[in-house]
Amino acid sequence: MINLKKISSKWQKKWDEKKIFKSVSGKNNFYVLEMFPYPSGSGLHMGHLRNYAIGDAFARYKRMKGFNVLYPMGYDSFGLPAENAAIKQKVDPRKWTENNIKQMRKQQKSIGLSYDWSRELMTHSEEYYKWNQWIFLKFLEKGIAYKKEAPVNWCPGCKTVLANEQVVSGKCWRCKSQVENKFLGQWFFKIRDYAEELLNGLDGLKNWPEKVKIMQKNWIGRSEGTEIEFKIGKEKVAIFTTRADTLFGVTFMVFAPEHPLVAKWVKGTKYEKEFNSFLKEVQKEDKFERMAEGGEKKGMFIGKYASHPITGEKIPLYVGNFVVYEYGAGAVMAVPAHDQRDFEFAKRFKIPIKVVIQPSSYKLDVTTMSQAYTKDGKLVNSPNFNGLGNRKAIVEIGKFLKQKKLGKAVVNYKLRDWLISRQRYWGTPIPIVYCDKCGMVPEKKLPVLLPKDVKFTGEGNPLEDSKSFAKCKCPKCGGVGRRETDTMDTFVDSSWYFLRYCSASKKLPFESDPVNKWMPVDQYIGGIEHACMHLMYARFFTKALRDLKMVKFDEPFARLLCQGMVLKEGVKMSKSLGNVVEPEVIMDKYGADTARWFILFTALPEKELEWCEGGVDGCFKFLNKICSLLDEVEYGNEMGSKEKYLIGKMHRTIEKVENYLEKFELSLAIGAVMDLVKHLVKYKKGEVNKKVFLEVVENLALILNPFVPHLSEELWSVLGKKGFTSLAKWPKYDLKKIDLKAEMAEEAIGVVMGDISTVLELIGIKKPSLIKLFVADKWKYDFITKFKKLLAKDRNPGMIIKGLMVGELKKHGKEISKLVPYLINNSSKLPEGKLDQKSELTALEENKEAIAEEFECSVEIIVGGLEEKARKAMPGKVGVLVE
RNA sequence: GCGGACGUGCCGGAGUGGUCAAACGGGAUGGACUCAAAAUCCAUUGGCUUAGUGCCUACGCAGGUUCGAACCCUGCCGUCCGCACCA
Numbered sequence: 001m002i003n004l005k006k007i008s009s010k011w012q013k014k015w016d017e018k019k020i021f022k023s024v025s026g027k028n029n030f031y032v033l034e035m036f037p038y039p040s041g042s043g044l045h046m047g048h049l050r051n052y053a054i055g056d057a058f059a060r061y062k063r064m065k066g067f068n069v070l071y072p073m074g075y076d077s078f079g080l081p082a083e084n085a086a087i088k089q090k091v092d093p094r095k096w097t098e099n100n101i102k103q104m105r106k107q108q109k110s111i112g113l114s115y116d117w118s119r120e121l122m123t124h125s126e127e128y129y130k131w132n133q134w135i136f137l138k139f140l141e142k143g144i145a146y147k148k149e150a151p152v153n154w155c156p157g158c159k160t161v162l163a164n165e166q167v168v169s170g171k172c173w174r175c176k177s178q179v180e181n182k183f184l185g186q187w188f189f190k191i192r193d194y195a196e197e198l199l200n201g202l203d204g205l206k207n208w209p210e211k212v213k214i215m216q217k218n219w220i221g222r223s224e225g226t227e228i229e230f231k232i233g234k235e236k237v238a239i240f241t242t243r244a245d246t247l248f249g250v251t252f253m254v255f256a257p258e259h260p261l262v263a264k265w266v267k268g269t270k271y272e273k274e275f276n277s278f279l280k281e282v283q284k285e286d287k288f289e290r291m292a293e294g295g296e297k298k299g300m301f302i303g304k305y306a307s308h309p310i311t312g313e314k315i316p317l318y319v320g321n322f323v324v325y326e327y328g329a330g331a332v333m334a335v336p337a338h339d340q341r342d343f344e345f346a347k348r349f350k351i352p353i354k355v356v357i358q359p360s361s362y363k364l365d366v367t368t369m370s371q372a373y374t375k376d377g378k379l380v381n382s383p384n385f386n387g388l389g390n391r392k393a394i395v396e397i398g399k400f401l402k403q404k405k406l407g408k409a410v411v412n413y414k415l416r417d418w419l420i421s422r423q424r425y426w427g428t429p430i431p432i433v434y435c436d437k438c439g440m441v442p443e444k445k446l447p448v449l450l451p452k453d454v455k456f457t458g459e460g461n462p463l464e465d466s467k468s469f470a471k472c473k474c475p476k477c478g479g480v481g482r483r484e485t486d487t488m489d490t491f492v493d494s495s496w497y498f499l500r501y502c503s504a505s506k507k508l509p510f511e512s513d514p515v516n517k518w519m520p521v522d523q524y525i526g527g528i529e530h531a532c533m534h535l536m537y538a539r540f541f542t543k544a545l546r547d548l549k550m551v552k553f554d555e556p557f558a559r560l561l562c563q564g565m566v567l568k569e570g571v572k573m574s575k576s577l578g579n580v581v582e583p584e585v586i587m588d589k590y591g592a593d594t595a596r597w598f599i600l601f602t603a604l605p606e607k608e609l610e611w612c613e614g615g616v617d618g619c620f621k622f623l624n625k626i627c628s629l630l631d632e633v634e635y636g637n638e639m640g641s642k643e644k645y646l647i648g649k650m651h652r653t654i655e656k657v658e659n660y661l662e663k664f665e666l667s668l669a670i671g672a673v674m675d676l677v678k679h680l681v682k683y684k685k686g687e688v689n690k691k692v693f694l695e696v697v698e699n700l701a702l703i704l705n706p707f708v709p710h711l712s713e714e715l716w717s718v719l720g721k722k723g724f725t726s727l728a729k730w731p732k733y734d735l736k737k738i739d740l741k742a743e744m745a746e747e748a749i750g751v752v753m754g755d756i757s758t759v760l761e762l763i764g765i766k767k768p769s770l771i772k773l774f775v776a777d778k779w780k781y782d783f784i785t786k787f788k789k790l791l792a793k794d795r796n797p798g799m800i801i802k803g804l805m806v807g808e809l810k811k812h813g814k815e816i817s818k819l820v821p822y823l824i825n826n827s828s829k830l831p832e833g834k835l836d837q838k839s840e841l842t843a844l845e846e847n848k849e850a851i852a853e854e855f856e857c858s859v860e861i862i863v864g865g866l867e868e869k870a871r872k873a874m875p876g877k878v879g880v881l882v883e
Numbered sequence: 884g885c886g887g888a889c890g891u892g893c894c895g896g897a898g899u900g901g902u903c904a905a906a907c908g909g910g911a912u913g914g915a916c917u918c919a920a921a922a923u924c925c926a927u928u929g930g931c932u933u934a935g936u937g938c939c940u941a942c943g944c945a946g947g948u949u950c951g952a953a954c955c956c957u958g959c960c961g962u963c964c965g966c967a968c969c970a
Contacts (some may be wrong), residue, residue, distance in 0.1 A: 169967090214886065215965060218885085218887095219966075221966090225970080243970075297968085321968090323970080324969060324970085328970065329970095333970080334969095339970070340968085344968095408918090413969095528965090532913050601908075602909095604897090609898085610894090612895065613896095613909095614894095614909050615909055617909085619908085625923095667896085667906085667908095671908085672907095674907065676905090
C-alpha cells in the first residue's frame with residue numbers, strides 16, 4: 001500500500017536532485033506559462049493552486065508527448081502591498097517581499113510543479129528592473145514614451161495615479177478607494193498608436209477565449225465618425241461625431257470642464273468665477289457618479305459662441321460634466337433632438353431643440369418630445385440634404401465637409417494612452433534627470449537604483465525625501481540635476497517577463513535568438529481579471545518591441561486559458577468574507593496529489609470551482625484505491641474476454657485522456673482515468689493475468705503523471721520500473737488492439753457498422769440466429785423514440801440489429817447507408833427509381849427471405865432510429881450489438 | 884443602456900440533434916463485514932408500479948423547426964460577469 005502523503009517530498013527531492021525539468025531550447029519547443037504571482041504576505045491561495053495544477057498537468061503531458069517544454073516561474077515582486085507593509089509594519093519592503101517569495105516558492109515546490117527553477121526571475125531585482133529602464137529609454141527614443149500634463153485618476157488610498165484600466169467602477173482596482181481627478185505631469189506609453197493593430201490582431205488569436213477578445217475589443221472601443229471644424233473666434237476646434245447627419249440640428253456645443261481653451265476663454269470675464277467653482281465641483285465629484293448614464297447633467301454657459309460650419313449660425317458654448325476630456329476633442333456638438341444627453345442638457349438650460357431627422361411612421365414635434373429621437377429617418381431642416389436617409393446623409397455630409405475643407409472621416413478609440421507613472425517607492429525608477437540647463441535628460445547609466453535612505457511615513461512619495469536619490473548630476477552637462485521620482489507601473493514589469501525567461505542575458509533585456517525560438521508562449525494560463533490590463537499591455541509591448549526590431553513576432557500568447565474562480569458556498573473565496581480554505585491545510589491533510597486531483601477533477605478549468613471538503617475526501621479515497629492496486633493480487637494466466645476487454649479499455653482510456661488533455665478538459669480526462677481504475681479494481685477481485693494486469697497498471701502509472709505526479713512515480717517504482725514517469729514517453733494507444741467481441745460481451749452493447757457480412761466478421765459471429773434490420777419509418781416514427789429500449793430488449797447472443805436512420809441521411813443528402821446497396825446487389829425485386837424510407841422498408845421486406853437464406857437465420861425488420869452519435873464515437877461504424 | 888456567459892437530479896457537475904431517467908464525484912438510505920465504529924464492498928437514490936424487455940413526468944418558462952430537442956430557433960423569467968454620459 002502506497003502512502004499518498006509520504007511520497008510527495010520523496011519524489012520532489014529526486015526531481016530536484018536530478019534537475020529533470022531543466023529545459024534547453026531544441027526541436028519541438030513548447031512554452032507553457034502561468035501568470036506569475038505577486039508575492040503577497042498571505043502566500044499561496046486556492047486560485048494559485050488551481051492555476052498551477054492546470055498548467056503543470058499540461059506541461060507534463062506535453063513533455064511526455066516528446067515536446068521540449070519551457071515551463072518557468074517567477075515573481076511580480078514590485079508593487080504597493082510591499083510599501084504598505086513597510087508603512088504599517090515598519091519593515092523593509094525588500095525584506096518583506098523576499099520573505100514572501102521564499103515562503104511562496106516553498107509552497108509551490110511542495111505541490112510538485114515541474115518548473116525549470118533555474119530560470120526564475122524577480123521583477124524587483126536590479127538585474128530585472130534595469131531592463132525596464134533600458135526599454136523605457138528605447139521607448140522614449142522611439143517616441144513611444146512621453147510626458148504630458150493630463151487629468152489623471154488619483155487614488156487617495158494608494159496615494160498615486162492609476163491607469164484607466166486600473167479604475168473599476170470609479171474605484172481603485174486594488175484598494176477600492178474612490179478615485180479622484182487631478183491634473184498632473186505624467187509619463188505615458190503611446191498604446192493608442194497601436195489601437196488599430198491591437199484590435200485587428202484579435203482576429204488572429206484563434207485560441208483565445210471569445211470573452212477576453214470581446215472585452216479587449218470593447219475596451220479599445222473603435223468608432224468611425226466625422227471630424228467637423230467649428231470656428232470659435234480665432235480658434236478652430238475640430239470635434240468628433242458619429243452622427244454627421246444631424247449637423248444641421250446643432251444648437252449648442254459642450255466642452256469638457258478640463259479643456260484648456262475654456263479656462264482661456266473665461267479668463268477675465270464675468271463667467272470666470274462661476275466656472276472655477278464648477279470645475280472644482282466636477283473634479284470633486286467621483287468619477288463613477290459623474291460618468292454614470294442618467295446622471296444629472298450639470299453645466300454652464302461660458303459666454304462664447306461658435307459659428308456653424310455650414311449655416312454660420314451662432315452656437316452658444318457650454319461646459320458640461322458629461323463630456324470626457326480625453327475622448328475625441330474633449331468637446332461635442334450638441335444635437336438635442338437626436339441625442340439623449342444633449343436633450344436633457346437642452347431642457348435644463350432651455351436651449352432650443354431642432355428636429356433634423358424625421359421617422360417615417362410618425363412626425364416628431366419639438367413641443368411634445370419627451371426624449372431624443374435616436375433612430376433612423378429622413379433628413380429635414382437640412383438645406384441641400386433634405387429627404388436623404390440619415391445613414392446615407394452621414395456619408396454625403398462628410399463628403400461635403402471634406403470638399404469645403406471643414407472636416408473629414410476619422411476613426412476614434414476609447415483606448416487612452418497608458419499612464420505609467422506612479423508616485424510610489426516600490427517600483428522601477430524612471431531613468432530621467434531634469435536639469436535647468438539641459439531640460440529633460442535620459443539617464444544612460446543603468447540601473448538607476450532605488451535608494452535605501454528612505455522613510456515610509458504613508459505621506460507622499462518616499463523618493464522625494466531621499467537625499468541620495470532626488471539630487472544628482474545632470475548626465476549631459478554635469479551640473480545639478482533633479483531625478484524623476486515617479487516609478488513605473490508594475491504592469492510594465494509584467495509586460496515582457498515572459499521574454500526574459502527565454503534568455504536572461506546580462507547585456508540585454510533578452511537575446512533575440514532564443515526568444516524567437518521559444519516565443520510566442522504556446523499556452524498561457526491565468527485569471528480573466530487581466531483581460532484589459534496585463535493581457536493588453538503585454539500585446540502592446542510585443543508590438544512595440546517588434547518595431548524596435550527586438551522580436552520577430554506580433555503576439556505574445558498563442559493560446560490562452562482563463563481559469564475560473566474558486567468558490568465556497570457560491571461566493572468567491574476571499575479573506576474579507578472569511579471563507580478561505582488554505583491550500584497548505586489541504587496539502588498537509590491529504591498530500592499534494594489529492595489536492596491536485598480534486599482541483600482538476602471537480603470542474604472544467606474555465607468554469608468556477610465550488611470547493612467542497614467532501615469532494616476532497618472522496619478524491620483521497622479514490623487515490624487510495626490506486627495505492628492498493630498492487631496489494632494482494634492473485635496471479636494466473638487466464639486469457640479470456642475479461643482480459644481482452646481490459647486491454648481494450650486501456651487503449652480507449654489512453655486515447656480519451658489524450659484527447660481531453662489536448663482540449664483542456666482535464667476533469668473529463670480524470671473521469672476517464674477513474675473509469676479505467678474502476679475496471680482494474682473490479683478485475684483484480686478474481687484471478688488476474690499477470691502480464692495483462694501489469695501492462696495496464698504500467699500504462700496507468702504513466703497517464704497519471706500529469707495529474708498526480710508523485711503517485712505516478714511511486715507506482716512506477718513499485719512496479720520495479722527504472723527512471724521517472726515524468727520523463728517517460730506518453731503511451732501510444734492502438735485501437736486495433738481492441739477486441740470488439742470481448743468489449744461487447746463485457747459491456748453488453750457495442751457499435752459496429754458495415755454491410756451485414758462485415759458486421760458479422762467484426763463481431764466474430766459466424767452463424768447468427770437472428771438478424772434485425774432497422775428502418776426509420778416516417779409513418780411510424782413513434783418507434784424511433786423507443787430505439788434504446790428496443791436495444792435493451794434484444795440482448796440475446798448471436799442476434800444482430802442493423803440500424804439505419806433514413807431521416808438523418810436524407811437531411812444530409814447522403815446515400816441511404818451501406819445496407820441498401822447490399823440489398824440492391826442481392827435482389828432482383830427492388831423498386832425502380834429513388835429509394836425513400838417507404839420503399840426501403842418495402843425493399844427490406846422483399847429481401848428478407850434472401851438475407852435469411854444467405855445467413856441461414858431468421859430476419860426481422862424493425863422500424864426505428866440510429867445514432868449519429870455512435871458514428872462519431874467510432875468513425876465509420878454504426879449499427880449495434882449484443883452479447 | 885451596450886456586450887457576454889449561464890440556468891440539468893438532494894448537491895457539485897458531464898452531456899449540446901437520436902445508445903438519456905442522464906457520465907463522473909459528493910451526499911443520503913438499505914445491506915455485507917464487525918462486539919461496535921472507521922475503512923472497504925454491494926444495492927437503491929424522479930413518480931407510479933400488476934415489479935415486466937411496464938407506464939408517466941422531467942434538463943428555468945412558453946412557443947417553433949424536426950420523424951426525433953436538455954442540445955437548434957424565437958420570446959419571456961432568473962442568476963452572474965465585463966464596459967459604461969465615448970459624442
